[in-house]
Every structure is written in C-alpha cells, then in structure tokens.
Amino acid sequence: MNRRDFLKLACFSVVGTPARSVFDRLTGKDIAGPTKEGQPKWAMVVDLKMCASKPGCRDCVDACHSIHNVPAFNNPKDEVKWVWTDSYKNIFPEQSHRFVSVEVQTRPVLILCNHCENPPCVKVCPTRATFRREDGIVMMDYHRCIGCRYCMAACPYGARSFNWKDPRPFIKKIKEDFPTRTKGVVEKCSFCEERLAKGLKPACVEACTTKALTFGDLNEPNSQVRNLLASKPNIRRKAYLGTEPKVFYLE
C-alpha cells in the first residue's frame, strides 16, 4: 500500500465509523431494538380515558410510593416522585391546541420514567450509576450515584427526583424488603424491576382498578401491549426527540 492509498483508507474509516450509526437510525431500526433470544423489552401502555374515569384516583401512586419507600416531603421543592399525574395540556403541549375539548385538556395524565431506548440520562451520567439494561429498563445503581444531577438536567421528562434531605424521617412506613435512599442521590421509577424478577407485574399496574395500565413485552408479538399498540392510535411524550420512550398513551 502506498502512502496515498493509506491516507484514503484512513479518511474513509474515520468518516465511515459514525456514518454507520447514522445509517442505522435513518433506515428505521425497530423500537424494540436488537433482540436477544428470549430477552423481553418491557413497555407500558396508559389508557388516558380509562385512567380519567375515576377522578382523583391515586391508587397506583400510593402503591408505588409505599412499596418503594418514597418519602413524602411537604415542600414541593423537595418533592420525590416515581409516578405522578399532570394535566394533558402540560404533558402533551404539542398535541393540545385550542380545539381540543376542555375535558381532554384537563384530563390527568399518569407520568413516570419512560425507560427510553435511547436514554439521555444514561449518556450524561459520569459514574455510570444509571444505565440501560438489556430488557430496556433504565436502572439506577444508587451506590454509585454521586448526586451531580446531570441526569436530571438531561431527562426531557422530569422523571427524576433528588434527595435534598435525608428521606428516612419523611417515609410514612418504611418497608423492610426495599432499601430507602439517602441524602444526595437521584431516584426514579425502575419499572418495578424487583417485582419483575419474581414474575410479578409492576405495583402501579397491579393497583390500578380502572385497568388503565397495561404492562408487557414489546418483543412478544402477541403480548397485550403489542395488541393495544397495533389496534389503537397511541402517542408518546416528546417522541420527536428520538429518545424512543417506552411508555405509550392511548387517547
């Protein structure tokens, strides 16, 4: 190989390496992502109409927060939350124009960590305390979190909370089988990873009495979530960002 060929090859490989991932994205990789044999890809579908059918309901929020030892600070500035609700017009600003009915606009929308396929929080974490598991769950290793809150800045959904104070005195009843967090760490929903390991559904899905929440495996073609997504129009929060959220909403 002469000098000229070598330089050509070097240029091509430098340009080619990132081009590969761009190409992959443009050719429309499936949201389910690369599949390992038998590896689930967890997702949740929220039926907004069914959810709104029981006004003021907090069953899922209470269930989640009590089993995960989520503290209840009285001050909204210190608030720690894994699942919570906000109005449709706040959560889907790009979907709510002035002709959308008031009923829809003010509908409560259940929000939680979207367990993105392409999670910005994971990219920015300097200690790799937050990471994406192969089954799609965006997890926290609380041992490694140094409380820099880069992930909170990176998350476009505000799904993460920071412990500004020692949370223990603010937990109503500490559940023994789940750790609390400590001052200075970030926390968020884990799709009930500890329950999935036992073959149980997430606590919020189990607690929901209106059957608004469906949880399942995107890699399973006949799963309930896949059927719902195939049969009904659905939206995701800020899907245009390319984060590939895995919490879907039926309007």
Next chain:
Amino acid sequence: MHDTAKVIAGIAVFLIVVLSPVWYNTVTGQASYVPQLKLPTDEKYCVETAPYMRTNHIELLELWKKIVVRTGKRIYKATDGKTYTMSLAGTCMKCHSNKADFCDRCHNYTNVQPNCWECHVVPKGVKTEATEHAR
C-alpha cells in the same frame, strides 16, 4: 554543654509520655485484645469459607450488588455449589441476626464505618447498636 542533665531528663519524660499507651496496654493485658464476636448459632457455614468471608465479605457484597443491579440475576452459586439469594438484608441478616455483637463490634474495633444501613433497612428482630446511627 552545661545542660546535659536537663536534656536527658527531657528526653526521658518525652519517651515516658509517648510510650505510655504502649506500656499501659502491655501492663493491663489489653495489647492482645481482640473483639469477641457472637457467631450465629443456627448455621455453621457462611456463603463461602470463614477465612474468605473474614477478609473478603465486602468484596462479595460488592459482587452481589453488581450482579443484582446490573444483570437482574439474584441467585449466587457458591464455591461448594449451594445457591443463595443475593440480598444483604434478606440473606446475610437472616443468620447474622445479632448485628450489634458481630458486624458492629468488629467494625468498631477496626474503626470502619460502612454506610450500608443508610439505605438498606435492618430487618426487624435484628439486634443493633443504638449508637450506630449517631455518627
């Protein structure tokens, strides 16, 4: 030099003061002190051998944490083939239910302050030192 006596006396006093703790321990027999740990009565064998556990329990816990958090797997296969659920509060504390006279006593002696229990919850029925959270 005119102050030989004073200098020697000064050195002697200095040595007495500096070495007094050593002497005190030797005379009172505390130099050979080792904390007496109360071992669990209902189980004779830990996850791995006792010498391994004595020196490497924190490495084992770290490994368990890594496997559980990163891969989601929860069953640990020990060297002897026995399997254990990887859980500090659930598995370790089941046998080591006397935290005060086992974990805490040795950690206090070696002046180690593990922060496990700032997040993990000590199961009910486990004896703990009241002073442990005071630091």
